[in-house]
Amino acid sequence: xxxxxxxxxxxxxxxxxxxxxxxxxxxxxxxxxxxxxxxxxxxxxxxxxxxxxxxxxxxxxxxxxxxxxxxxxxxxxxxxxxxxxxxxxxxxxxxxxxxxxxxxxxxxxxxxxxxxxxxxxxxxxxxxxxxxxxxxxxxxxxxxxxxxxxxxxxxxxxxxxxxxxxxxxxxxxxxxxxxxxxxxxxxxxxxxxxxxxxxxxxxxxxxxxxxxxxxxxxxxxxxxxxxxxxxxxxxxxxxxxxxxxxxxxxxxxxxxxxxxxxxxxxxxxxxxxxxxxxxxxxxxxxxxxxxxxxxxxxxxxxxxxxxxxxxxxxxxxxxxxxxxxxxxxxxxxxxxxxxxxxxxxxxxxxxxxxxxxxxxxxxxxxxxxxxxxxxxxxxxxxxxxxxxxxxxxxxxxxxxxxxxxxxxxxxxxxxxxxxxxxxxxxxxxxxxxxxxxxxxxxxxxxxxxxxxxxxxxxxxxxxxxxxxxxxxxxxxxxxxxxxxxxxxxxxxxxxxxxxxxxx
Numbered sequence: 458x459x460x461x462x463x464x465x466x467x468x469x470x471x472x473x474x475x476x477x478x479x480x481x482x483x484x485x486x487x488x489x490x491x492x493x494x495x496x497x498x499x500x501x502x503x504x505x506x507x508x509x510x511x512x513x514x515x516x517x518x519x520x521x522x523x524x525x526x527x528x529x530x531x532x533x534x535x536x537x538x539x540x541x542x543x544x545x546x547x548x549x550x551x552x553x554x555x556x557x558x559x560x561x562x563x564x565x566x567x568x569x570x571x572x573x574x575x576x577x578x579x580x581x582x583x584x585x586x587x588x589x590x591x592x593x594x595x596x597x598x599x600x601x602x603x604x605x606x607x608x609x610x611x612x613x614x615x616x617x618x619x620x621x622x623x624x625x626x627x628x629x630x631x632x633x634x635x636x637x638x639x640x641x642x643x644x645x646x647x648x649x650x651x652x653x654x655x656x657x658x659x660x661x662x663x664x665x666x667x668x669x670x671x672x673x674x675x676x677x678x679x680x681x682x683x684x685x686x687x688x689x690x691x692x693x694x695x696x697x698x699x700x701x702x703x704x705x706x707x708x709x710x711x712x713x714x715x716x717x718x719x720x721x722x723x724x725x726x727x728x729x730x731x732x733x734x735x736x737x738x739x740x741x742x743x744x745x746x747x748x749x750x751x752x753x754x755x756x757x758x759x760x761x762x763x764x765x766x767x768x769x770x771x772x773x774x775x776x777x778x779x780x781x782x783x784x785x786x787x788x789x790x791x792x793x794x795x796x797x798x799x800x801x802x803x804x805x806x807x808x809x810x811x812x813x814x815x816x817x818x819x820x821x822x823x824x825x826x827x828x829x830x831x832x833x834x835x836x837x838x839x840x841x842x843x844x845x846x847x848x849x850x851x852x853x854x855x856x857x858x859x860x861x862x863x864x865x866x867x868x869x870x871x872x873x874x875x876x877x878x879x880x881x882x883x884x885x886x887x888x889x890x891x892x893x894x895x896x897x898x899x900x901x902x903x904x905x906x907x908x909x910x911x912x913x914x915x916x917x918x919x920x921x922x923x924x925x926x927x928x929x930x931x932x933x934x935x936x937x938x939x940x941x942x943x944x945x946x947x948x949x950x951x952x953x954x955x956x957x958x959x960x
Contacts, residue, residue, distance in 0.1 A: 488726040488867070490717045491945035493704040506715040511708075515635050515716065518706070520647055522691075522699045523628050526591055528651030529688045530624045532659050533598045534563060534617060536684060537610075539663035540677040542768050542778045548605065548675065553769075553894045555607050559614050560889040566618030568882035574623045575875035578630065579732060579867060584699035587627040591692030594620035599685025602678040625857065625881070626874035633861045633870070634702050634727045637720055638959055639804060642858040646800025649854040653792030653847075660785040667779060702728050721944040724956045729867035729947045736868035739949055744924060745958075746873055749859060750880040752813070752917035756852045757884025758891070758910040759821055763846050770828075770843055773898040774836045784840070788847045795820075795848035799855055807960055809855040809862075810922040814915050820849030821911020829904035849911060853881070862959040863925070866949035884910075925958040932957065 537559060546556065578586055597616045604610045628648055636644050666680040700706035703716040717727065740746055767788065772781045799812040827842025856877065864873045891903035937954040950956040
């Protein structure tokens with residue numbers, strides 16, 4: 458059973474330590490959850506809502522669609538990787554440098570449109586905006602089937618990056634709307650395993666279409682067309698079925714009240730449609746933003762390299778095109794298992810940072826070292842190194858979970874999400890550039906880079922954890938009187954001295 462306290466009438470009082478005096482105008486500009494509670498009667502029926510049953514209901518309502526969106530985002534951007542061994546490079550006269558540029562260009566567009574998306578996501582209903590973007594990038598994927606030159610591929614890759622750049626910030630915001638801080642890492646992991654699942658599915662789809670022969674479409678063209686149409690269909694489902702927030706969901710009135718009340722302890726609110734410049738400026742001055750950004754850049758360099766060039770790396774070990782495709786399936790399975798393990802441990806033990814360190818060491822240091830330093834004739838060992846490198850992606854859902862748990866104030870949240878994804882893009886831009894024509898076929902400098910940048914990720918994460926510990930200790934030494942409904946006043950984590958950072 459969950460007991461929901463009544464919501465106070467009139468303006469909410471505050472102390473100077475928490476924020477300046479709160480006026481009626483401030484209350485109007487508070488979180489949408491508080492506005493909802495003020496307009497609704499909080500009846501006794503909320504006492505009879507079973508929280509565990511409600512959590513299961515929420516999971517089934519939002520998680521499958523979020524998982525499908527992330528799976529398709531990864532699959533759709535990775536189709537170029539699979540098409541590279543299906544004849545696309547020859548058909549469009551693409552060199553290794555051209556191929557690297559196409560991978561880079563996707564992330565350039567991804568980077569350029571993160572901040573515009575952050576603003577629009579705050580202004581428009583979150584789920585509807587996400588669904589429209591999914592449909593748009595699905596249309597771009599389908600149109601890729603018509604590309605027959607480097608120039609046409611440049612155009613569609615840029616558009617794909619532009620539309621797909623909304624995915625992670627949207628899913629992070631939606632996750633924080635529904636789940637407690639302790640529940641968030643595993644939920645982020647559940648939609649993030651779309652990456653590994655997409656890798657497995659992409660390999661199987663590519664293998665299947667390599668057996669397709671037609672006078673109308675080449676195998677890679679048919680693959681792009683079919684997957685693009687499926688993506689557009691899922692985008693329509695998101696618009697129709699995914700709720701924008703708990704207040705507008707299909708939950709009963711009592712369930713909505715409990716769904717809102719159960720995340721009070723996050724101190725991060727649910728939603729606010731008003732853009733606040735001071736929160737953007739605070740975000741840019743916040744030390745944790747710089748540290749999260751730098752560790753995300755470092756951790757994403759291997760991701761960009763491995764995801765874009767895995768087919769080429771495996772094929773360089775002497776395997777055929779179909780063998781190369783099938784040998785990518787274990788990579789997806791390893792990615793799924795590592796993400797689920799990392800996020801489950803992070804949820805259970807409040808250990809986001811420790812998991813980033815562990816999985817970066819396994820993937821970047823061990824896997825990268827096997828790829829870079831084993832003799833060329835040891836192909837089995839290098840294949841193992843390739844598979845171990847797949848676990849480096851487990852750092853990202855933990856970093857996303859840091860962003861969801863440790864930032865309050867809606868404008869600040871969407872801004873930091875954009876910055877984290879921009880950092881992700883920078884890493885993924887640098888990653889493919891480490892693979893150069895003159896280093897073929899072994900690409901040893903690129904593999905050494907994996908070891909170096911993951912070492913930097915470990916160091917930066919350690920510094921971030923010490924910062925959180927220091928800041929929490931400092932706040933504990935200056936306890937503040939609790940302010941009623943402070944959780945839903947759209948205060949930032951730095952304004953609200955009751956806020957404590959998660960590790």
